[in-house]
Amino acid sequence: MKDERFSFSKCSLTRSMGIIGTKWKPIIVYVLQTRKVRFGQLDAYIPLITRKVLTEQLKELEDDGLVIREAFSELPPRVEYSLTEKGLALLPILNSIIVWNEKYETEPKENYCPTSEFFKD
Amino acid sequence: MKDERFSFSKCSLTRSMGIIGTKWKPIIVYVLQTRKVRFGQLDAYIPLITRKVLTEQLKELEDDGLVIREAFSELPPRVEYSLTEKGLALLPILNSIIVWNEKYETEPKENYCPTSEFFKD
DNA sequence: ATTTATGGTTACTGCAAAGTAACCACTATC
DNA sequence: GATAGTGGTTACTTTGCAGTAACCATAAAT
Structure with a gap:
């Protein structure tokens, strides 16, 4: 996020x-x-x-140190994205957020968050 | 947040x-x-x-079920805010976000998040 | 020439979060 | 009257996120 109101804040949160x-x-x-x-x-x-949006967000995630972008010199062009240590460390937090929301959501809804389980190697 | 792009999403995150x-x-x-x-x-x-902004955010937090607003019939007007169970359950998540950020922030900065430690009873 | 595969890029738009500045209501005190 | 205490409210503005639509580049296959 480029919003300096957030990034320049003295508060870590x-x-x-x-x-x-x-x-x-x-x-x-x-x-x-x-x-x-x-x-x-x-x-x-x-x-x-x-x-x-995907391009933008990946770029920002890379800038923020959460994602590694690895480009290969080949055609068709091939680029792979993966999480850094910082990104990996965020996963359990995201999981706890999901659990929190599902437990307390007023009108429970299904959770259709895409996961990586469906990727084929 | 009134942004329906978020609240209407099928994804819990x-x-x-x-x-x-x-x-x-x-x-x-x-x-x-x-x-x-x-x-x-x-x-x-x-x-x-x-x-x-404080007024708005408190209202939304109340609507979202995180905050209880208790108004007393007295003058000067007195209103007290406190967290619901849902709000309390979010605290450890916020703490882990702070810890995460401070551990991985590129150029570590001081954390000046206000806490409740300074409130006098 | 057209389509497909790959990973994008560009110009423009709408909207909501957040900020600025001013104001409101009631009561009590000086 | 002015100030202070309490908890706000209103009109307007700025900015950035996210979306829409179209386009780009290279190569290979039909």
């Missing part, structure tokens, strides 16, 4: 929300898990995300 | 970020802890927050 408190980043991190995933796989697997 | 992924709500929840705190105390203790 606020700075953190500037990184993860967005619509798509948590999902991307959650989907990556421990795998290396290609752009097109992410695009196909995360419902409703546009390639424009 | 996205709905959660719609509730907590904002600038001020995490701080407000963090400050409340287990205490009953008055509007003016929150205003005085959370640096830089405007009464306008």
Whole structure:
């Protein structure tokens, strides 16, 4: 997030929300898990995300130190994304957020968060 | 957060970020802890927050089921805010987010998150 | 030439979060 | 009357997130 109101805050919580408190980043991190995933796989697997937003968010996640982007010199072009240690450390927090929400959501809804379970090697 | 792109999402993570992924709500929840705190105390203790935003965020936190607002029939007017069980359950998550950020922040900064430690009974 | 595969990029738009500035209501005190 | 205490409310503005639509580049296959 480029919003300096978040990133320039003296409060660690606020700075953190500037990184993860967005619509798509948590999902991307959650989907990556421990795998290396290609752009097109992410695009196909995360419902409703546009390639424009996916590109942006991956770039920001890379800037924020959560994601590694590995480009290969080959054609068709091939790029793989994976989590850094920092990104991996966020996973249990995301899981606890899901558990928290599902426990206390007023009108319980199904959880359709994409996971990495469906990726084929 | 009124943004329906978050609250109407099928993904529990996205709905959660719609509730907590904002600038001020995490701080407000963090400050409340287990205490009953008055509007003016929150205003005085959370640096830089405007009464306008504080009012809004408290209202939304109440709507989201994280905060209880208790108004007393007296003058001067007295209103007290406290966390619900749902709000209390979020505290350890906020703590782990702080720990995560401080561990992995590129250029470590001081953490000036207001806490409830300074409230006098 | 057209389509497919791969990973994007660009121009534009709408909307909500957050901020600024001013104001409100009631009561009590000086 | 002015100030202070309490808890707000209102009108307006700025900014960035996210979405829409179209396009780009390279290579290979039909």
